[in-house]
Amino acid sequence: MASKADQDEGTRPQDKRLADIMAAARRAIRAKGYENVRIADIAKEADVVDGTVYRYFENKRDLLVRVTEAWFEENIAGDSGVSDIAGTRNKLRHLMRRLLIFVRKEPVLNRFVLMEMRPDPAFRASRAFAMNRRMTEEVSEVCRQAMASGEFRTDLPVALVRDLIFGCLEHRIWAFLRGEGDFDVDEVADGIATVICRGMAARSHGGADPLASATQRLTALAARLEDLER
Amino acid sequence: MASKADQDEGTRPQDKRLADIMAAARRAIRAKGYENVRIADIAKEADVVDGTVYRYFENKRDLLVRVTEAWFEENIAGDSGVSDIAGTRNKLRHLMRRLLIFVRKEPVLNRFVLMEMRPDPAFRASRAFAMNRRMTEEVSEVCRQAMASGEFRTDLPVALVRDLIFGCLEHRIWAFLRGEGDFDVDEVADGIATVICRGMAARSHGGADPLASATQRLTALAARLEDLER
Amino acid sequence: MASKADQDEGTRPQDKRLADIMAAARRAIRAKGYENVRIADIAKEADVVDGTVYRYFENKRDLLVRVTEAWFEENIAGDSGVSDIAGTRNKLRHLMRRLLIFVRKEPVLNRFVLMEMRPDPAFRASRAFAMNRRMTEEVSEVCRQAMASGEFRTDLPVALVRDLIFGCLEHRIWAFLRGEGDFDVDEVADGIATVICRGMAARSHGGADPLASATQRLTALAARLEDLER
Amino acid sequence: MASKADQDEGTRPQDKRLADIMAAARRAIRAKGYENVRIADIAKEADVVDGTVYRYFENKRDLLVRVTEAWFEENIAGDSGVSDIAGTRNKLRHLMRRLLIFVRKEPVLNRFVLMEMRPDPAFRASRAFAMNRRMTEEVSEVCRQAMASGEFRTDLPVALVRDLIFGCLEHRIWAFLRGEGDFDVDEVADGIATVICRGMAARSHGGADPLASATQRLTALAARLEDLER
DNA sequence: GATGAATGAGACTTCATTCAT
DNA sequence: AATGAATGAAGTCTCATTCAT
Numbered sequence: 017m018a019s020k021a022d023q024d025e026g027t028r029p030q031d032k033r034l035a036d037i038m039a040a041a042r043r044a045i046r047a048k049g050y051e052n053v054r055i056a057d058i059a060k061e062a063d064v065v066d067g068t069v070y071r072y073f074e075n076k077r078d079l080l081v082r083v084t085e086a087w088f089e090e091n092i093a094g095d096s097g098v099s100d101i102a103g104t105r106n107k108l109r110h111l112m113r114r115l116l117i118f119v120r121k122e123p124v125l126n127r128f129v130l131m132e133m134r135p136d137p138a139f140r141a142s143r144a145f146a147m148n149r150r151m152t153e154e155v156s157e158v159c160r161q162a163m164a165s166g167e168f169r170t171d172l173p174v175a176l177v178r179d180l181i182f183g184c185l186e187h188r189i190w191a192f193l194r195g196e197g198d199f200d201v202d203e204v205a206d207g208i209a210t211v212i213c214r215g216m217a218a219r220s221h222g223g224a225d226p227l228a229s230a231t232q233r234l235t236a237l238a239a240r241l242e243d244l245e246r
Numbered sequence: 247m248a249s250k251a252d253q254d255e256g257t258r259p260q261d262k263r264l265a266d267i268m269a270a271a272r273r274a275i276r277a278k279g280y281e282n283v284r285i286a287d288i289a290k291e292a293d294v295v296d297g298t299v300y301r302y303f304e305n306k307r308d309l310l311v312r313v314t315e316a317w318f319e320e321n322i323a324g325d326s327g328v329s330d331i332a333g334t335r336n337k338l339r340h341l342m343r344r345l346l347i348f349v350r351k352e353p354v355l356n357r358f359v360l361m362e363m364r365p366d367p368a369f370r371a372s373r374a375f376a377m378n379r380r381m382t383e384e385v386s387e388v389c390r391q392a393m394a395s396g397e398f399r400t401d402l403p404v405a406l407v408r409d410l411i412f413g414c415l416e417h418r419i420w421a422f423l424r425g426e427g428d429f430d431v432d433e434v435a436d437g438i439a440t441v442i443c444r445g446m447a448a449r450s451h452g453g454a455d456p457l458a459s460a461t462q463r464l465t466a467l468a469a470r471l472e473d474l475e476r
Numbered sequence: 477m478a479s480k481a482d483q484d485e486g487t488r489p490q491d492k493r494l495a496d497i498m499a500a501a502r503r504a505i506r507a508k509g510y511e512n513v514r515i516a517d518i519a520k521e522a523d524v525v526d527g528t529v530y531r532y533f534e535n536k537r538d539l540l541v542r543v544t545e546a547w548f549e550e551n552i553a554g555d556s557g558v559s560d561i562a563g564t565r566n567k568l569r570h571l572m573r574r575l576l577i578f579v580r581k582e583p584v585l586n587r588f589v590l591m592e593m594r595p596d597p598a599f600r601a602s603r604a605f606a607m608n609r610r611m612t613e614e615v616s617e618v619c620r621q622a623m624a625s626g627e628f629r630t631d632l633p634v635a636l637v638r639d640l641i642f643g644c645l646e647h648r649i650w651a652f653l654r655g656e657g658d659f660d661v662d663e664v665a666d667g668i669a670t671v672i673c674r675g676m677a678a679r680s681h682g683g684a685d686p687l688a689s690a691t692q693r694l695t696a697l698a699a700r701l702e703d704l705e706r
Numbered sequence: 707m708a709s710k711a712d713q714d715e716g717t718r719p720q721d722k723r724l725a726d727i728m729a730a731a732r733r734a735i736r737a738k739g740y741e742n743v744r745i746a747d748i749a750k751e752a753d754v755v756d757g758t759v760y761r762y763f764e765n766k767r768d769l770l771v772r773v774t775e776a777w778f779e780e781n782i783a784g785d786s787g788v789s790d791i792a793g794t795r796n797k798l799r800h801l802m803r804r805l806l807i808f809v810r811k812e813p814v815l816n817r818f819v820l821m822e823m824r825p826d827p828a829f830r831a832s833r834a835f836a837m838n839r840r841m842t843e844e845v846s847e848v849c850r851q852a853m854a855s856g857e858f859r860t861d862l863p864v865a866l867v868r869d870l871i872f873g874c875l876e877h878r879i880w881a882f883l884r885g886e887g888d889f890d891v892d893e894v895a896d897g898i899a900t901v902i903c904r905g906m907a908a909r910s911h912g913g914a915d916p917l918a919s920a921t922q923r924l925t926a927l928a929a930r931l932e933d934l935e936r
Numbered sequence: 937g938a939t940g941a942a943t944g945a946g947a948c949t950t951c952a953t954t955c956a957t
Numbered sequence: 958a959a960t961g962a963a964t965g966a967a968g969t970c971t972c973a974t975t976c977a978t
Binding site for chain 2: 127131134135137139140172173176177179180182183184185186187188190193194195196204207208210211212213214215216217
Binding site: 656 | 817824825862867869872873874875876886893897900901903904906
């Protein structure tokens, strides 16, 4: 029993150290930025000597990546799904807003993930990549369901739609992270949702509405005239 | 006269030196990559000593950036506009294809611009940024014209459309530059053009307000017919 | 009695520990080589923590040396003498072959003894030195006997003959341990035995010279007397 | 002309530096030994900063090896051949004495060559190896000539004789370098020359001096008989 | 006696930049 | 204007050894 307690006590400080170092790293990163942080800074901040850091982490990059992943994960952890949100458009908006809000909250972290981790070939094996993937997968799934329900056309690959959404998001996020421009969460999320939903909307199936049918007639006429112009 | 000749002689080699160093830098970068290139490599390649480099460039980064800009510029230089291409869709496709082909041709260069220069706050002041901007501007202009002509709706900002296009392009380009996936120039350009044109189309294919769309479209047609009468 | 039992219990595992560590060290050395082996490797292999090693060994070198000595000793242990082998030449050949075969069997071990332990001043106090000495002593003894029997001349010190033999052996062994060349056990043993026995041989081979033949007659007589001595 | 002078002046300090560093290294090695010498020690001794050392040497080992080679070379440089020495025995004695005297003069240097450089696979490509080889080659050549002239038998390979000589020499040298025992240059050189010349002597002559040998042997026998009588 | 985390000195190496010539 | 050697700070990583529990 004593031994068990001892073991527990013996184990705790180690977990504590690891946690201390990671927390110190986070603070140091926030203070000096990823590119300027030195092992010595982190060790000092954690009240540990440089060598100790290497008991817990293979090398500097390993430390940085693991800190980032944990940090990243914490922020993603609480996210719930979109199954209880009604409408494709709203689902997409929700997912986009979630990401944009996260970026706003942790710019330094996102900057590192985007600029340092993603270029690394090893990124694909990281937890951050898995989480990133989960996000894009959620979007893809929403699109897939919209296609299945007939709400979206099926003549374009889901991957393209996904890239339009995340590409645009990242474009804005990059500009923001570089300090080149701010963005409005709702404006961006709504705008993208609008274009995507419009662009992927299935053709109207025709209807009894007289206005709609008149419109359709005129539209057909316009199309013929347009053809003549070409 | 003698002094003038001397000056000329003194000046010419200097231009030559500058050109030599920049060319050498380009070769060195191609050979070792941006992150591994050293001033010493470049100097040796240019048959100059390390110190000389600092007569022409403030520091290493300045050299790298200026080399990149010139390199970038050369590739962009020959690009003609899209005024002689018919149809918004074709114009957009053309601009997108041009970018994608360039990326394919100079991956190392594009990688640096995307990953190293863009994160830098000073990027906004660089020529590379200006050229980048020109590209996006061309796309924006095409969209603006499409809106003016009634082909595109006007209920969403041009900037959003631009970001959807470039964001998606860059998303694909990044994956490619990281070695994570190839892309097909036409497939990407066509796909994006399709979603954007559909999503922005003023035509009443079951859009938000068919009547408004039809009206808009007919108005635009009328305008063009009037143009023909002139 | 209880205390005695406790002591016994306390002592036994300790012997076991020591043996475990030494065995682990041997395995680790075989796997990584003497120069790359770390205390941590050995401790892990022995299922012990680093600190425990220091209960049994003063420091790293002490561990390495003691392991080597035990290892060395085991290999030498079974060696029987040369008293039952007939002829000086055969005795020498046997001793040389024994050494060469050992080197072939345990190159890593011999490399360490030759390169690491021997340079150390403390080597003279080590068991490995004692064993080494025993080997050379056996050779010396054979030579001494050959001198006593009149088979070898006595005008040169035994130590020189010993060094010629071991020096040459080690010369070949070194080349082998450095990977610079193989050797043939019998070729080397036979060759050295030949030169040494010839070079030290007391017998004249007879000739037409009356002096020589008289000498020969006396020599034969001496040989018979020598036989009687045995 | 001014430029030539400038160039010369510009070049000199560099050679000077190299020489300074190498001289400093030699001093530092002499003072602290090869294994304990640090780059910082050498740099300080040469009145240079650590980094400067790396302009002239790839890394620490490169520095050590090159210093050693130059040092080694200087000592070997003045050695003349043996063509003007009469007699195989004298030639061999001369070559052996030369080596033994050198070892006595520069023990630290020889220790490094023997213990550090020789184990390295790259040793075969070093200048020290070439010089070493030259030495052994001289001995081999003497033996070869003795064989050609009929002075030495030809039933054993020259390589074996060479190894007997150098093996024995190194055996003694090692003991000396380890501080385990001194040696007498002449005693060793004479002894080895004696055994080798006897062992390799062609039969026809019945040995160097059969009478002397027989006398010696009978004397030894007489002594033993006298012992028995006691 | 065992544990094993912490220590911390230290060593090597790199390279952008400077500056006397 | 060119040279290019010297600088020297900076930084990562290793590992034998200790010592409180």
